[in-house]
Every structure is written in structure tokens, then in C-alpha cells.
Amino acid sequence: MNIIKKILSRLFMYFIMLFTITISIFPILWVIMSSFKTNGEIMSGPFVLPAEVNFNAYVYLFQKYDFLTFTINSLLVSFIPTLLSVLFFSMGAYVIAKYDFPGKNLFFGLFVVTLLVPAHSRTQPIFSLITNLNLYNTKTGLALVYLSGGLAMSMFILKNTFQSIPNELNDAAYLDGASFIRTFFTINLPLAKNGMITSGVLMFLANWNEFYYANLLISSSANRTLPVVTILFNSMFSYNYTNTFAALTVVVLPGIIFYGLAQRQVQESLASTSVKG
């Protein structure tokens, strides 16, 4: 009786694990495989394997459409705001973690409470702000919006990081006559590397995958980012499924590669979402 129970619970466990793996990668593998099939093969059924593997669809995409531009745009509006945000939020989190000053708790509270604001409820004011700054349909405008993305999470992560650095280091720096700026940049910042990477990864991934504001604030093809390209598939490829699936692969693959390279950091970033509540 006990053995049967044990076998059943084992079976259930492995069934759930197998199911999890299947739903997580099977759709993506199907897309990648389909990008190597001809249109006819795709139409004749999803389980048919491609007769021959070639990269024609990919070559076509990069030659005929500006996929290189889209990729570069995506990199620019993801990377630059992330870099600036990490620096800005580190500066803020550092003084909150290390010093006492009037308004300290108020500022921290305000920064963190932004987590409760549903992402899209600020749409109209932000849309108008960017339009009024004459930044509609510019990468700068989009990057500016992305600057604000990780405020609450980063403050939380970075404040904890700076708090874990011993205060004695700052005392010693003060006795040695190091300036405020130097104490921050040469002593604290290098030691806060892990927290900065965690929040940086979080913001980079969010920006890289962002669709909502990219769709709202960008109107010309020259400034388009990769996630937004998906919306144009039907009109772009007029039911050429091979190209559609190849384009989807190009949109999806960089994120997966990035995850493969920085697995631990990405996991930590995702898990740090738990500071909510």
C-alpha cells in the first residue's frame, strides 16, 4: 500500500515536471522549427518536420526589412536607460541607506509605494509629457520613460545592498579625509556590484521586452523596437508563415540567450520581485 502510494506520488511529480518543461519550451521550439519549413510544409500540418534546413528566411528578413535597425534600437533603448537608472537609483539608495537626514523615510516610502501603481494607469500623462517635450516618435522619449521603470524595485534592492556594507568603511574614509563623492564612487559602489547587477538585469529585461509604451510612443519604422515589430507581421509578410516564424525567432532568441548567459542573475532578479507586499 505504502509502495503504491510512493510510486503514484513519484509519477505525479514527474508528470508535473514534464508538463512544466513542455509548456515552457515547446511553443518556442515549434516556432523555431517552423521558421525552417516552407509555407506549404507549415500549411500541411504542425508536426511535419522541415525537408531541408536553410536560413533563407533569416537572410531575407535582414536584407529586405530593417531587422538590424530594430535590434540596434532595442539595444539602445534598453541599455542606456538601464545604465543611467542603476547609477541614479544607486545614488538615491546610498544616501538613504547610509545617512540620516530630514525626509529620509518619506522619500524612501514614496519611492517604494510606486510599486502599487498599476503599470498602465499613467498612460495619458506620460503620453502627453513625451509629446509636449517634442519627443514623440523618438528613441530619446522612449528611453526617458524606461528610465522610470524600475524605481521601486531598484530602491529596495539597492538600499539593502548598501546597508550590508559595513559603516566602518565610511568612518575610515572620513578620517582619511576622503570626500563624499570619493567615498561613494571608490569605496561603496564597487562593493555594491551584486545589487547593481540584480536591479540592472531586472530593468534591462523589462526594457528589452517592453511593448506597451514602445507601441504608443513610436510611429515610424526607423525608431521601432523588436517587440513592436510583432504587431506588423500579418501586413508585412502577407501570410508568408515562414518569414513570420523567422521574425518571431529573431524577436524571442536574444532574450533567451541573455538568460542563458546570466542565468543566476536573472533568477535573482525575478525572485527579488518578492519584496512586493
Place this chain on the structure above:
Amino acid sequence: MRGQTASELPGRALGKFKSIKNHRKITLFWIYVFLIPSLAIFLLFYLMPILTVLITSFTEWDGFNTPKFIGLDNYIKLFKSSVFLESLRNLLGWSIIAATVHVGYGVLVAFILFRKPFGWKITQTVFMIPNVISVAAWAMIYKYFFRNDIGILNTFLRIFNPNIQINWFFEAPYAFWAITLTWVFYAVVVTLIVMGDMMAIPQSVHEAAIVDGANSWQMTWRIHLPLCRNAIGTGVIASVTARIAMYESIFLTTNGAGNTMNIPVILVRSVMDSNYGYANTNAVIMLIVGILSLWIVNKAFRMNERIY
């Protein structure tokens, strides 16, 4: 000795005091300089937008002319609109599914992976992939996955019933479930935070339970689940909040057809129609629903009480 110090001390101490005071002033100056970028971002992208949203939700405003105060008219119009009521119904349905099936699945996977069975690491790694790619791309993948002609799901279902012809993203009862399927099992964040909480359970708790003769079923229900309630509550809040803001997976698949409207879809349409006041009324409802769900979950999971 005593006299000497007494005559020297005031001058020295004053000098030191002066330099400390000066230093304190400089430090305070830099503290606020360091806060400026974060504060600017907060003011520009959070405080001002939220105030704008709250105030203009009571006005008629096209973005060019000055907003005209119209009291509760927008709210009345909203609650009379069938599209909005449909959105509320959907949101309630999706939130319940998120809090039960979605979070439940995440917890189940966490409990399984916590026992470190063969292959747990690869499962965890792979489970993360849907969360690192764009929601928009994921929605598109599912759009093709569910296609009646070339999609996998119907081809698979036709093995059992060759006559199946379902246009998942077009027809009323199916579209809601098709959208649900694009996110309901992808609960890796819940899994990660629950596993984090489980690893934090002190070994002594396990030992005590084993000494008391608890079987693994009792361990799960009486020890692990209650001790992980903060993580589970957090997971519920995060997933319900995500339902309130769910836009891409609707916009790119059904665009609201087949009874699948959600508040952000109405909001964006209103912004595009230069109906800013009405758009912001929707935003206020999103804010209220968000705070309400946070409050309910906090109470239900007693998240403010300490566990250990």
C-alpha cells in the same frame, strides 16, 4: 594639569566643532544632490501623472483645450458602458483564476522542486524562459499556436475528434480561455519566491514535526503552506496586479473581440480618441482595484504578522 586643559579646551573644541559642523553641512548638501535624479524621476513619472489622472478623471478633456469640470459624469458613463462592465467581469474571472490556478500551480511546482527530484534544476531553468521573453512575442506565439488551420492545439484535438473547428481567439466562450492559457501556467515567479521562503524554514521545525510523527502530507498542509503564506500572498498580489494591467496578450490576439475586454484596452482606445478625461477615469479604477486587491490579500493571508 586641570587648569591647562581648561584654558585650552574651549578653543580647540570650538575649532573641531566648527569643522564637524561644516562637514555636516557639506554632507547634507551632497545627500540632497544624490537624491535629485531619483526625486526628479519620481515627480515627473509618478507623482505628476497620478495627480493628473486623479484630477482630470472628473473633467472632459481632449488634451488641447482646458479641461472642463464635469463632476462624476465620466464615472457614470463608465459604469453604464457595457464594455467596461464586461472588463470588470473578465477582470474578476481572471483574478480568481490567477489567485487559485496560477498561484496554485506555482506553489505545486515549488513544493515538487524543493524536494530536489531528478531533473529539478533543468525544470526550474526552463520554466523561467517564458518570463524572459517579451509578453508581446509570447502572445504572438500563442496566436499561431491556437490557429485553426496551422495551429498545434486544434491539430492535436482533431486526433480525438476530427470535426473540431474552433477559432480560439475569435469566438466568445473560447477567447477568454485562450487568453487565460497564455499566462495561467507560467508561474515561475511564484515558484521562486515560495522556494525562497521554504528554504528559510528552520531545520528545527522539520525535526520537531518528524519527532511528532507527522507524515509528508501533514508536513505540507500544516507546516510548509502556513509558513510560506507571505510568499504565496505576494504571489497572489503580483499576479492579480498583472491581470489589472494585462494589455499585450489581449491587444495582440483578440483586441477585445469575443468578450475579452480589459480596462487597459479601453484606456488606450480613449487616449487614441483624445478622450483624456475618460481615459483617466479608467486609470483611477485601475488604481482603486489595485489597492483594493492588495488590502484584501493582505488581510486574507495575515501578511503583516510575523511568522517566526
